Amino acid sequence: MRALFLRDLALALRAGGGFGLGLAFFLIVVVLVPFSVGPEPALLARIAAGVLWLGALLACLLSLDRLLAVDFEDGALDLLATSPLPLEGIVAVKAAAHWVTTGLPLVLVAPVLGVLLNLPAAGYGVLVLSLGLGTPALSMIGAFGAALTVGIKRGGLLLSLLVLPLYVPTLIFGAEAARRAALGLEAGTPLLLLAGITAGVLACMPFAAGLVLRVNLR
Amino acid sequence: MSLWEYANPVKFLALSARVQPWLWGGAGLCLVVGLVWGFFFTPDDFRQGSTVKIIYLHVPSALMAINAWFMMLVASLIWIIRRHHVSALAAKAAAPVGVVMTLIALFTGAIWGQPMWGTWWAWDPRLTSFLILFLFYLGYIALWEAIEDPDTAADLTSILCLVGTVFAVLSRYAVNFWNQGLHQGASLSLDKEENVADVFYFPLLVCIGGFVLLFLALVLYRTGTEIRVRRTRALMAREAGAARVEA
Numbered sequence: 001m002r003a004l005f006l007r008d009l010a011l012a013l014r015a016g017g018g019f020g021l022g023l024a025f026f027l028i029v030v031v032l033v034p035f036s037v038g039p040e041p042a043l044l045a046r047i048a049a050g051v052l053w054l055g056a057l058l059a060c061l062l063s064l065d066r067l068l069a070v071d072f073e074d075g076a077l078d079l080l081a082t083s084p085l086p087l088e089g090i091v092a093v094k095a096a097a098h099w100v101t102t103g104l105p106l107v108l109v110a111p112v113l114g115v116l117l118n119l120p121a122a123g124y125g126v127l128v129l130s131l132g133l134g135t136p137a138l139s140m141i142g143a144f145g146a147a148l149t150v151g152i153k154r155g156g157l158l159l160s161l162l163v164l165p166l167y168v169p170t171l172i173f174g175a176e177a178a179r180r181a182a183l184g185l186e187a188g189t190p191l192l193l194l195a196g197i198t199a200g201v202l203a204c205m206p207f208a209a210g211l212v213l214r215v216n217l218r
Numbered sequence: 219m220s221l222w223e224y225a226n227p228v229k230f231l232a233l234s235a236r237v238q239p240w241l242w243g244g245a246g247l248c249l250v251v252g253l254v255w256g257f258f259f260t261p262d263d264f265r266q267g268s269t270v271k272i273i274y275l276h277v278p279s280a281l282m283a284i285n286a287w288f289m290m291l292v293a294s295l296i297w298i299i300r301r302h303h304v305s306a307l308a309a310k311a312a313a314p315v316g317v318v319m320t321l322i323a324l325f326t327g328a329i330w331g332q333p334m335w336g337t338w339w340a341w342d343p344r345l346t347s348f349l350i351l352f353l354f355y356l357g358y359i360a361l362w363e364a365i366e367d368p369d370t371a372a373d374l375t376s377i378l379c380l381v382g383t384v385f386a387v388l389s390r391y392a393v394n395f396w397n398q399g400l401h402q403g404a405s406l407s408l409d410k411e412e413n414v415a416d417v418f419y420f421p422l423l424v425c426i427g428g429f430v431l432l433f434l435a436l437v438l439y440r441t442g443t444e445i446r447v448r449r450t451r452a453l454m455a456r457e458a459g460a461a462r463v464e465a
Contacts, residue, residue: 144381148374152364161360162378165353166385169392176396193395197388208381215373 001085001093008097022059022102023109029055030113041118048117049127049178055113056106056131057138057171061163063102064142065149065156067094068213072150081217088210095136095143095206103135123182130187130194134174137198141166144209151216169197225302227445234438241435248428256421272330274422278429280323283351286316286433290358291383294376304441306372307448309379310362311440315433317355324348343393344401350389354382368448 012019033051034044068091071077080090110131111124119127145163149155177190224230256274263270293309296302327345328338339345361378365371 148361148378149364151370155364158357158360158364161353162357165350165357165389166381168350169385169388172389172392172396190395193392205381208377212374212377215370215377218370 001089004080004085004090005093005097008094009100012097012101019101020105022063023105025062026055026059026106026109027113029058030116033117044118045120045182048114048119049123049182050175051117052110052114052119052127053131053134053171053175053178056103056110056135057167059106060102060135060138060142061160061167063098064146064163065159067098067143067146068150069146069155072216077150077213078217081213086210087213087217088206091143091147091209091213092140092202092206095140095209098143099136099139103131103139107131107135120182120184122184123178126181126187126191127178130174130177130191133191133194133198134170137170137201138167140201140205140209141170144205144212147209147213147216150213170194170201173197222300222302225300225304227304227449230304231442231445234442238435238438241431241438245428245431245435248424248431252421252424252428256418256425260417260421269330269333270418272326273418274425276323276326276330277422278426279319279326280348281426282429282433283316283319283323283348285430286312286319287351287355287379287383287386289437290316290379294379297372297376298380303372303448304445306376307444308437308441309376310372311444312433312437313355313359313362315436315440317352317359319429319433320348320352320355324352341397342401343390343397346393346397347386347390350393351386354386358382 030051033047037043037047068077071080081087107128110127111119114124114127142163145159145166148162149159152158173190173194177187177194180187180190224233253274257271260271262268290309290312293305293312296305297309324345327348331340332338358375358378361375362371365374
C-alpha cells in the first residue's frame with residue numbers, strides 16, 4: 001500500500017505527471033475573477049471565500065481524469081487488481097495520493113491568493129481549515145467518479161457532469177464556513193458539518209469506488 | 219405465483235400489454251377530469267387570483283419527479299441484488315420521464331413565481347434542490363448513453379443511482395442550511411391542518427392520480443421498447459453470426 005502511494009506520488013511529481021497544473025489553474029481562475037466582476041475591494045472581499053472554494057474545487061476536478069485512466073490504459077490497474085491488495089484499498093490510496101499532489105498544495109496556496117482577492121483578515125484561518133477538511137472529500141468523491149468513467153473513451157466531460165453534483169454538499173458547507181469567518185461570524189456549525197461529510201465520504205466511498213472499478217475491470 | 223415471475227421479459231411484456239390500456243385510459247380520464255375541474259370549476263384564490271391553478275400541474279409533477287427517482291432506486295437495488303434485466307431497463311426507462319417531470323415542475327414554478335414572488339427564479343432551498351435533482355438525472359442518463367456494454371452500463375448506473383440518492387438527500391439538507399426559503403410549506407400532508415382548502419384539494423388529488431397513472435404507463439411503455447430493442451439486437455447479432463458461418 002505504501003509502495004503504491006509512493007509510486008503515485010512519484011509519477012505525479014515527475015515530468016508529465018501534471019503536478020502544478022492544478023495550482024496554475026487555481027491561480028488563473030483567481031486572477032480572472034477581478035477581470036470579470038470588477039476590481040472594487042469591497043466586492044472582492046465579500047466574494048473572496050466563495051471564489052477560492054470554487055477555484056479549488058475546479059482545480060481538483062481538472063486532474064481527476066488522470067487519476068485512474070492512465071493506469072487503466074497501460075494495464076497497470078489490471079496488475080494491481082490481481083495483487084493481494086483489495087480494490088477498495090487501491091482506490092483509497094490513489095485518492096490519497098491525488099489529495100497530496102492536488103488538494104494539499106491548493107490548501108497551502110489559498111491564503112496567498114486570498115491576499116489577491118482582498119480576503120478579510122479574520123477569514124484566513126477558517127479558509128485554510130475548511131479547505132483542509134473539505135479537499136480530501138473532493139478527492140475521494142472524484143476517485144469514485146474516475147472509477148465510474150474509467151472505461152469510457154473521452155470520459156472527461158462526463159466525469160465532470162457526474163462528479164460536480166456530488167460536490168454540492170461539500171462546497172456548500174466549506175464555502176459557507178469560509179464566508180462566515182470572513183464576515184466575522186461564527187463558523188463552527190458548517191465546519192462540523194463539513195467534517196462530518198468528509199468523514200462519511202472517506203468511510204463509505206472507497207467501497208462504492210471499488211465496486212465500480214471491479215465492474216469496469218471485468 | 220410470485221412477483222418475481224415478471225422478471226421474465228415475456229411475462230412482463232404480456233402483463234404490461236394487458237395493463238397498459240387501463241393505465242393510459244385512467245391517466246387520460248383523471249387528467250382531463252382533474253384539469254378541467256381544477257381550471258374551470260374552482261374559484262380563484264382571493265390573493266393569488268387565477269395563478270393558483272398552476273398548482274394542478276406543479277404539485278403532481280414535482281411529486282412524480284421525486285418518486286421517479288425513488289422508483290429508479292428500487293429498480294437499481296433489484297438489479298444489483300437479483301440481477302433481473304427487466305428491472306435495470308425499467309430504471310433506464312424511468313429516467314427521461316423523471317427529467318421531464320422535473321422540468322415541468324421547475325417551469326410551472328417559474329411561471330407562477332413571476333407574478334407572485336416577482337421573480338422567475340430564487341435560490342430557495344426547494345428550488346435549488348430540484349435543480350440539483352435535475353443535474354443528477356442528467357448525469358445518470360449520460361452514463362447510460364456513454365457505455366456500450368448493457369450489463370456494465372446497468373451495474374454502473376445503478377451504483378451511481380444509490381450514491382446519487384445519498385448525495386441528493388445530503389444536498390437537500392445542505393441547501394436548507396445555506397439559504398432561507400421563499401417557497402411555502404407542503405401543499406399536501408396527512409395532517410389536515412396544513413392542507414390547501416378542500417375546493418382545491420379534490421381536483422388536485424385527481425390530477426396527482428392522473429400523473430401517477432401517466433408515469434406508470436410511460437415507464438411500462440418505454441421498458442417494453444427497451445426490451446424489444448435489446449431483443450432485436452440479439453437477433454441481428456445471431457443472424458450476422460449465421461451469415462459468417464455460411465460464408
